[in-house]
Amino acid sequence: MPIRTEPVTVNIGPQHPSTHGVLRLRVTFDGEVIVDVEPIFGYLHRGSEKLAEERNYVQVLTLTDRLDYVASMTNNQAYCLAVEKLMGVEVPLRGQYLRVLAAELQRVASHLVAVGFLLQDLGALATPLMYCFRFREKILDLFEMLCGARITVSYMRPGGVFADAPPDFWPALDVLLAEASELVAELEQLLMQNEIVLIRTKNVGVLPLETAIAHSVSGPVLKASGLAWDWRKMDPYDVYDRVRFDVPVGDRGDNYDRLRVRIEEVKQSLGIVSQCVEQIEPGPARAELPFVLRPPAGAEAYGRVEAPKGELGFYLVSDGSIAPYRCKIRSPSLINLTVLRELLIGWKLADMIVTLGSIDINMGEVDR
Amino acid sequence: MTRAFQGQELAGFLRQGFPDAVTGWAGDCLWIDAPRLLDVARFLKDEPSLAFNFLSSVSAVDYIDHFELVYHLTSMTHNHSAVLKTRVYTRDDPSVPSVVAVWPGADFQEREVWDLMGVAFEGHPNLKRIMLWDGFPGHPHRKDFEDVVSY
Numbered sequence: 239m240p241i242r243t244e245p246v247t248v249n250i251g252p253q254h255p256s257t258h259g260v261l262r263l264r265v266t267f268d269g270e271v272i273v274d275v276e277p278i279f280g281y282l283h284r285g286s287e288k289l290a291e292e293r294n295y296v297q298v299l300t301l302t303d304r305l306d307y308v309a310s311m312t313n314n315q316a317y318c319l320a321v322e323k324l325m326g327v328e329v330p331l332r333g334q335y336l337r338v339l340a341a342e343l344q345r346v347a348s349h350l351v352a353v354g355f356l357l358q359d360l361g362a363l364a365t366p367l368m369y370c371f372r373f374r375e376k377i378l379d380l381f382e383m384l385c386g387a388r389i390t391v392s393y394m395r396p397g398g399v400f401a402d403a404p405p406d407f408w409p410a411l412d413v414l415l416a417e418a419s420e421l422v423a424e425l426e427q428l429l430m431q432n433e434i435v436l437i438r439t440k441n442v443g444v445l446p447l448e449t450a451i452a453h454s455v456s457g458p459v460l461k462a463s464g465l466a467w468d469w470r471k472m473d474p475y476d477v478y479d480r481v482r483f484d485v486p487v488g489d490r491g492d493n494y495d496r497l498r499v500r501i502e503e504v505k506q507s508l509g510i511v512s513q514c515v516e517q518i519e520p521g522p523a524r525a526e527l528p529f530v531l532r533p534p535a536g537a538e539a540y541g542r543v544e545a546p547k548g549e550l551g552f553y554l555v556s557d558g559s560i561a562p563y564r565c566k567i568r569s570p571s572l573i574n575l576t577v578l579r580e581l582l583i584g585w586k587l588a589d590m591i592v593t594l595g596s597i598d599i600n601m602g603e604v605d606r
Numbered sequence: 607m608t609r610a611f612q613g614q615e616l617a618g619f620l621r622q623g624f625p626d627a628v629t630g631w632a633g634d635c636l637w638i639d640a641p642r643l644l645d646v647a648r649f650l651k652d653e654p655s656l657a658f659n660f661l662s663s664v665s666a667v668d669y670i671d672h673f674e675l676v677y678h679l680t681s682m683t684h685n686h687s688a689v690l691k692t693r694v695y696t697r698d699d700p701s702v703p704s705v706v707a708v709w710p711g712a713d714f715q716e717r718e719v720w721d722l723m724g725v726a727f728e729g730h731p732n733l734k735r736i737m738l739w740d741g742f743p744g745h746p747h748r749k750d751f752e753d754v755v756s757y
Binding site for chain 1: 607608659660661662663665666667668676678682685689709710711712713714715718722735736737738739746747
């Protein structure tokens, strides 16, 4: 006689260690197999877009730090690019190099967090996470030298960066780069050949490329599905057209590929940082701009970057006043979750945790 | 380098199949008559020389006398982009056709527009609030929104 089962609905979150913040997933199970998923957002909604309408163009920058708070540099960059498009401002070359340098260090830090927490979700409690955080900590120390803050940096400003790097920043960066290759090799050796990691991630949560594109998925998740689409290459901003780097792609689009793409990106980013150090030349780091910016009325701009989590875009509309009339944030974390339902149905509970971790979301950015 | 389509150029593509759908263009923006949005979206995606297969972002702007919906499109086949816009001229129950059938990636973004700006999407499979809780009064991104929640 067949065993009769009936679907059970379970709430994962909002307070759950594997949801990376306050995300709630209403999951319907048939036994242990997922038959439906509904993500529920909004627990961290602070109305950043509305708040931006009441602040001037430079003040809005502090809001962008708090979107994806493990990658504030790239948030700053996307916003500054949008404001510069609105104003028609050209950033001095040294400012552009400092931006790329800071953004790539931030990408390394963000990917280390992603990899560390994915391993944590796999059950490797604390140890791999500490390996990742050990190196991230050194990057944050460098940020502290650059701008005095570690997380909410507000380092980039419309027209360039807040200030040129202090003289003792460069030797400290050299030390970091010298240590980096060893640390990445260690990480790779520890993780990428680990039997448990392989069993839990290979061929799990496979995302076909067509599905990924149709669902507007971007960033490492899209690359893992096999398309080398990176805005740094496709539509170079700042000085990304002056540095050489590869865009890693996966071949199956499973959790393992998403993990591998991130580790490859860490290596590429470190390469970009080294090239910036070689190429950067003295000069002004910030364009001369008025204290209060007033873009022309009716102007609008969409500035986007390849953030560590995907395409981060700011759509700004100006009415000629000192504050944006509308500031819409295209957050990669939220939009990458559109595909979650498709990705999870048919898999088991334990795979759900890993798949969610491999998408790498940040609730500050999902809910804004 | 991503090539940004000019509105006029894109209007040329639409002239044959949709002579009445285009309502204007300026710079890199193209305005579409709201009821024809879904047909135009499907054409932009399926036409091989355009192939806008990636919907970057869906935004809504409140201009007091009308709402403007802005679709940032990208073609990952040809590496070009376009900005599609449409307007609705009512503040009571405004609605436009949903493009989820063409770009499933619009799902959460349209829900967000509905939640925060109060523009509904006809044909959306699951149109409900996404950031705020059910029963929240009003749509906070509207310019005339006043905070009604007391703490």
